[in-house]
Amino acid sequence: MDNIAGKKSALVWAVHLSTALLVALWVLPTFGLLMSSFRTGDQISASGWWRSLMTQESQLPAIRIAGEEKPADGGYVIDGNLFDGAGAAISHWGTSSKAPEAYAAGDTATLNDGVTLTVQADGAYALKSPASMADMRMPRVFVTAATPPDFTFDNYTNVLFSPLAGQTIGQAFLNTLTVSIPATVIPILIAAFAAYALAWMEFPGRALLVAVVVGLLVVPLQLALIPLLQLHNQLGIGKSYLGIWMAHTGFGLPLAIYLLRNYMAGLPRDIIENARVDGATDFQIFVKIILPLSFPALASFAIFQFLWTWNDLLVALVFLGTGNDQQVLTGNLVNLMGSRGGDWEILSASAFVSIAVPLVVFFAMQKYLVRGLLAGSVK
Amino acid sequence: MxxxxxxxxxxxxxxxxxxxxxxxxxxxxxxxxxxxxxxxxxxxxxxxxxxxxxxxxxxxxxxxxxxxxYPVFATAWLSLHGKTGNFVGFANYASMASEPKFWESMRNNMLWLIVVPALSTAFGLLAAQLSDRIRWGSVAKSLIFMPMAISFVGASVIWKLIYDTRPEGQAQIGLLNALWLQFDGGIGSILLLKLLPALFLLSLIAAFAYAGWLVARPLVTAPRRETALVMAGRALGVALVIFLVWELVTWLAGLFTGTMPYGKPQTWLTIPYWNSYFLMIVLVWIQTGFAMVILSAALRGVPEDTVEAAIIDGANPFQIFFQIKVPQIMSTIVVVWTTITIVVLKVFDIVLAMTNGQWETQVLANYMYDKLFRSLDWGVGSASAMVIMLLVTPILIWNVYNARKEMR
Known part of the structure; x- marks a missing residue:
C-alpha cells in the first residue's frame, strides 16, 4: 500500500526481521513452559528448557548399583547398564558426592575391601569383588554424561490420572467445563432477545436502555461480589453451580447485548419489514430471520464468553468456593503455585491442561473472535 | 447428582x-x-x-x-456501614486511607494504569504496522494474538518460569536469570546494559517531550479556540507526559549511578518497585494482541489516497506512519487505550498468582479481595471496591456519551 508501483521499499528486510523478533518474544514464554511440561523433574532442574533440544552434558542424580551377583573367575561380579540403553554418553564418573568426576569413562575404581568398579562410556558397569557382596551396601555412582534429548508424557498422565494428595486436575477440568458451558449458552439466548428488542422494536426509553447497557459494560465485577454473595445466601443458592452460572450470565450480559444489538441494528431493514407485511409476528421474525442472520455475532460472543468463563478465577473463587471438589482449573493452578511452586513438571503440565482448551477454541474460531472484537470496539 | x-x-x-x-x-x-x-x-x-x-x-x-x-448501590451502602450494620459514615474510608498498604496499591495501580495501556498500544501498533506489510503477516498476528486465549493464571505460570531463580551455583532454569548471568560487568555488559538502555531512554524521553509539546502547543499559541473540555484533556495529557519524563530521567540517573549485581542470580519478583514492572509485562504480553488486531483493522481503513499523496510529496515511511496514519486512527487508539485501562483496573489474578501483593506489588483489586475474603472486613473491602468504581466512572461517562452521540 505504501509503495507506488515498481518502487520497492528498502526497509522490507528490517520489517521481516523485526516481525520475527516480535513473534519470537511473544511465543517464547509459552513455548518454554510447553517444553518443560514434557521433561522430567530432574531434567527441568538440571538445565534450562532451551537446552532440552540439544545433547547436553550434565551431572545426573546419583544411581545406586543393584543386581544379582554372579560368580566369576575366583570372585563375584555384578554387571548391568546404568541407563537401560537410553543412549547417554558418560564422560566422567565418581563414587562419592565430594568427587563426582574422579574417573574417566572406562577407568576402574578401587573401593574398600578389594572391590573394584568399572564404568564404560555407554553406562555398562561391572562391580567385582573377591568375596560375596550379598550383605554389602551397594555403592552409588555419580555420572557426568551427555544425554540426548528426551521427552516424556509422564507429567500429563500423572496430573490427569494419578493425582497426588491435593491435586485434582481431572476433577477441576470437569468442574471448569461444568461452569463454562451453561454460562456460555444461557446469556446468549437472553441477550439475543433483548438485543432484538433494542435494535428493532419501537418503545419509549429505548435509547436510555442502550446507554445503561453501555454504562454497565465497564462496571467492575469486584463491586458485585459481596452483595451478590449475600443475595445468593438469602435466596438459598449459596455457593453452588447455579450461583456461578447466574453470576457469569449477569456479568456477561452487557457485552452480549451490546455486541448483538450493534450487529442486529446493521441488518437490512427491508427483510424485517417484508416479513412483517407478510404477517410474521415478532417472535417468528426473531427466530426465523434474525437469529440465523446473526450467527457470526452469536459465535463471536460465544467465544468471548467461553474464554472468559474458562479463564476466570475471581468469580469461581467467590461463588463456587475453594474446596478441593469445587475447584476450577485456574483455582487449582493458583493453589499449586503456592504449595508446589518449585515442582515445575507438575505445574507446567497442569498449566497446559488448563490452557489447551482455550487455545484450541482460539485457533479454530479466530475469525469470529476478531470479528467480535472489531464490532465491539471500532466505531 | x-x-x-x-x-x-x-x-x-x-x-x-x-x-x-x-x-x-x-x-x-x-x-x-x-x-x-x-x-x-x-x-x-x-x-x-x-x-x-x-x-x-x-x-x-x-x-x-x-x-x-443493584451491587453498585449495595456496595456503596456497605462501605458506609460497620460490621454490625451500623452507620459509620466515612469511617471505613478513613481507616482505609490510614493503611500504608492501600496507598501502596494506589501507587502501583497508577503505575499499571500508565505503563500497561501505553506499552500494549505501542507494541500493538508496531505489530499491526509490521505484520500488515509482509506475506506471513497473518501467521505472525495469530501468534502474537494467542496469549489472549490464555488465562491470567496460566500466563502467570508461564512467566514465573521465566523469572524463576535458583541459588547461586546451580543451573538457572529461568530464562531471565540465565541471560543475566551472561553479563559479567565487562565491556559487553556496559555496552548492552548501560549504553544501549541509556540511548533507548534518551530517545524515549525525546519522543515523550515532543509528544508533550504537540499536545501543549495549542494551549500556548491559540488558547481561545478550544472548549474547556478539550483544554482540560490537554492539560491532563501534559501532566502525564511530565510524570513520564520525570520517571524516565530518574531511571537514566539510576542507570549510571547505581551498581549492578553482576554474576548473581536475582529473585526478580522480590525487588521492590521493579517487581511491579515484571508483573506488568505479563499483562502487556496478553493485551498486545488485542491492541494489534483492532489497530491493524483501523490501519487498513486509512484511505489510500492520503498515503499516496504523502508519498508523492516525498514523505519517508516513518513520516507516513506517524504523520499520516496515526492521526487518522487516533480515535481507535483512544478506544483501545480505554479498553485496556478497564482491564488494568480490574487486574487481580496476575498479582494473586505471582506475588499475592507481597514485596510492594499490591494492587487495588487484590487489596480488596484481601480485605473481603481474608480479613473479612466488608466495610473497608467495599470502600476499596468503590475506589475502583470511582476510577472507572470517567470511562463509563465517556462511553455512554459516545454511544448517545452515535445513536442520534
Whole structure:
C-alpha cells in the first residue's frame, strides 16, 4: 500500500526481521513452559528448557548399583547398564558426592575391601569383588554424561490420572467445563432477545436502555461480589453451580447485548419489514430471520464468553468456593503455585491442561473472535 | 447428582425455559390478552406491540439489575456501614486511607494504569504496522494474538518460569536469570546494559517531550479556540507526559549511578518497585494482541489516497506512519487505550498468582479481595471496591456519551 508501483521499499528486510523478533518474544514464554511440561523433574532442574533440544552434558542424580551377583573367575561380579540403553554418553564418573568426576569413562575404581568398579562410556558397569557382596551396601555412582534429548508424557498422565494428595486436575477440568458451558449458552439466548428488542422494536426509553447497557459494560465485577454473595445466601443458592452460572450470565450480559444489538441494528431493514407485511409476528421474525442472520455475532460472543468463563478465577473463587471438589482449573493452578511452586513438571503440565482448551477454541474460531472484537470496539 | 449431569440438565432447562418463556409469553399476549380479533382488534394489536418489547427485555433487565446495578448501590451502602450494620459514615474510608498498604496499591495501580495501556498500544501498533506489510503477516498476528486465549493464571505460570531463580551455583532454569548471568560487568555488559538502555531512554524521553509539546502547543499559541473540555484533556495529557519524563530521567540517573549485581542470580519478583514492572509485562504480553488486531483493522481503513499523496510529496515511511496514519486512527487508539485501562483496573489474578501483593506489588483489586475474603472486613473491602468504581466512572461517562452521540 505504501509503495507506488515498481518502487520497492528498502526497509522490507528490517520489517521481516523485526516481525520475527516480535513473534519470537511473544511465543517464547509459552513455548518454554510447553517444553518443560514434557521433561522430567530432574531434567527441568538440571538445565534450562532451551537446552532440552540439544545433547547436553550434565551431572545426573546419583544411581545406586543393584543386581544379582554372579560368580566369576575366583570372585563375584555384578554387571548391568546404568541407563537401560537410553543412549547417554558418560564422560566422567565418581563414587562419592565430594568427587563426582574422579574417573574417566572406562577407568576402574578401587573401593574398600578389594572391590573394584568399572564404568564404560555407554553406562555398562561391572562391580567385582573377591568375596560375596550379598550383605554389602551397594555403592552409588555419580555420572557426568551427555544425554540426548528426551521427552516424556509422564507429567500429563500423572496430573490427569494419578493425582497426588491435593491435586485434582481431572476433577477441576470437569468442574471448569461444568461452569463454562451453561454460562456460555444461557446469556446468549437472553441477550439475543433483548438485543432484538433494542435494535428493532419501537418503545419509549429505548435509547436510555442502550446507554445503561453501555454504562454497565465497564462496571467492575469486584463491586458485585459481596452483595451478590449475600443475595445468593438469602435466596438459598449459596455457593453452588447455579450461583456461578447466574453470576457469569449477569456479568456477561452487557457485552452480549451490546455486541448483538450493534450487529442486529446493521441488518437490512427491508427483510424485517417484508416479513412483517407478510404477517410474521415478532417472535417468528426473531427466530426465523434474525437469529440465523446473526450467527457470526452469536459465535463471536460465544467465544468471548467461553474464554472468559474458562479463564476466570475471581468469580469461581467467590461463588463456587475453594474446596478441593469445587475447584476450577485456574483455582487449582493458583493453589499449586503456592504449595508446589518449585515442582515445575507438575505445574507446567497442569498449566497446559488448563490452557489447551482455550487455545484450541482460539485457533479454530479466530475469525469470529476478531470479528467480535472489531464490532465491539471500532466505531 | 453429578455436576456434569447437572450442567447438562441446566442447559436443557435454561435453554428450554428461555425459549418457552419467550414463546409462551408472546402467545399469551397475542391470543389471550390482546387478541387481534373482535371489535377491538386494532387497539389490541397496538397494545400488544407496546408490551412486547418488555417481554423480550424482561429476563435481561432482571439479571442486569440484580447482578450489576443493584451491587453498585449495595456496595456503596456497605462501605458506609460497620460490621454490625451500623452507620459509620466515612469511617471505613478513613481507616482505609490510614493503611500504608492501600496507598501502596494506589501507587502501583497508577503505575499499571500508565505503563500497561501505553506499552500494549505501542507494541500493538508496531505489530499491526509490521505484520500488515509482509506475506506471513497473518501467521505472525495469530501468534502474537494467542496469549489472549490464555488465562491470567496460566500466563502467570508461564512467566514465573521465566523469572524463576535458583541459588547461586546451580543451573538457572529461568530464562531471565540465565541471560543475566551472561553479563559479567565487562565491556559487553556496559555496552548492552548501560549504553544501549541509556540511548533507548534518551530517545524515549525525546519522543515523550515532543509528544508533550504537540499536545501543549495549542494551549500556548491559540488558547481561545478550544472548549474547556478539550483544554482540560490537554492539560491532563501534559501532566502525564511530565510524570513520564520525570520517571524516565530518574531511571537514566539510576542507570549510571547505581551498581549492578553482576554474576548473581536475582529473585526478580522480590525487588521492590521493579517487581511491579515484571508483573506488568505479563499483562502487556496478553493485551498486545488485542491492541494489534483492532489497530491493524483501523490501519487498513486509512484511505489510500492520503498515503499516496504523502508519498508523492516525498514523505519517508516513518513520516507516513506517524504523520499520516496515526492521526487518522487516533480515535481507535483512544478506544483501545480505554479498553485496556478497564482491564488494568480490574487486574487481580496476575498479582494473586505471582506475588499475592507481597514485596510492594499490591494492587487495588487484590487489596480488596484481601480485605473481603481474608480479613473479612466488608466495610473497608467495599470502600476499596468503590475506589475502583470511582476510577472507572470517567470511562463509563465517556462511553455512554459516545454511544448517545452515535445513536442520534
Amino acid at each position: 453429578n455436576p456434569a449431569l447437572q450442567a447438562l440438565f441446566v442447559i436443557v432447562i435454561g435453554v428450554g425455559g428461555c425459549v418457552g418463556y419467550f414463546y409462551l409469553s408472546n402467545l399469551f399476549l397475542d391470543k389471550v390478552l390482546f387478541p387481534a380479533r373482535g371489535p377491538n382488534a386494532g387497539r389490541n394489536i397496538n397494545r400488544a406491540n407496546m408490551i412486547r418489547p418488555w417481554l423480550f427485555l424482561f429476563p435481561a433487565l432482571v439479571l442486569l439489575a440484580a447482578y450489576l446495578a
